[in-house]
Amino acid sequence: MSGSISQLSEASFAEQVNSSSEPVLVDFWAEWCGPCKTIAPILEEIATEQSGSLRIAKVNVDENPGLAREFGVQSIPTMILFKDGEIVHKIVGAKGKEAILADLSPHL
């Protein structure tokens, strides 16, 4: 599992995020979103480098509009960091790797 990014669905979200022993960064994305594609390789790098201290998962908003609504996502990419099932940080909009890591580091 180390460094891999899982795709979450409405059915698997609670189990995967709430019961994770590590913080989970959930990336809300869609196929038609240019900036989402730009950050995809960055998130893969972070998933590999932070393996063990952070998990990264993705929610396709086309397939899971209910999850987007539930977490108030009105812009993608939005990345939400969950710790023990609670929201601890929200990043709205694409950013570079250093900036994403700087946002996450206080919570890891």
Next chain:
Amino acid sequence: MSSRNVSTSDKSSVRNVIIIGSGPAGLTAAIYSARANLEPLLIEGEPSSNSDQPGGQLMLTTEVENFPGFPEGIMGPELMANFREQATRFGTEILTSKVSKVDLRNRPFKVWIGNTSAEPTYLAQSIIVSTGAQSLMLGLESEKRLLGHGLSTCATCDGFFFRDQDIAVVGGGDSAVEEAMFLTRFASTVTIIHRRAELRASKIMQDRAHENPKIKFMWNTVVEDILGKNSVEGLAVRNLLTEEQTIVGFTGVFVAIGHRPSTDLFRGQLDLKDNGYLITQGSSSKTNIEGVFAAGDVQDDYYRQAITAAGSGCTAALDAERFLEDQGH
């Protein structure tokens, strides 16, 4: 970062050409200079959700219908992914970072990434500036609070979230009308708020907008404030003719009021027009500094098309190649 910084005396680490910016101009310059064996370094910028990002303005568009070679049209991000793939195929080195400072006084030119008080990160015999232009915002305090919460700079990213809602597009040019047209796929109504009494957009886009039953217009109107605590609830607008101020309910606002050239890095070193665009000499890509060339929207305040940017990127690569030859490189 420091391990990559170079000493100015280390001649072997001087790049032939560094291209700053990765829209159609920068990537075309990369394709041409890579094929000329100049081993270009392309510094593509950092991801963001406005137009100042790798791939440039087309990363925020949907269907591009006027780029030759794609009779059925092509999605903007896909077109830019193709440009990038073609540039890397011929050996362009691409760095996903933002340039923080340049020193163009002497050759080799100095380029910094990150800490500007350290030694320069890269040295180059020639530089192609293709940093493009970035979207203007309204400059309201409420924009910071509501960005991503009903206020968007990217219709293609966020239109989806405004299904069956009443939303507004601010602006009257091609990009405003394109965004409005795209947003009608989702929204119940899209109101174009424009400060003038007619659109600046091209004839074909104007006709499409006027024919679309979901598009409404508020002419001679400016936005004074975006309202809403946690998400957009409406706009405070003022009619410029009657001075009447009203509050209109919208749950989404998309801003497309134009662009400004990304030339802050070069201010004081390269000659700029009053409007901030770089000045190039005649039909060439030459700036006021020998060895520094400019291409794309950063030097074009008139045509501003993907195809004209690509064409000028080619010009800049050929000018740089000729310059390096004359210098004996």
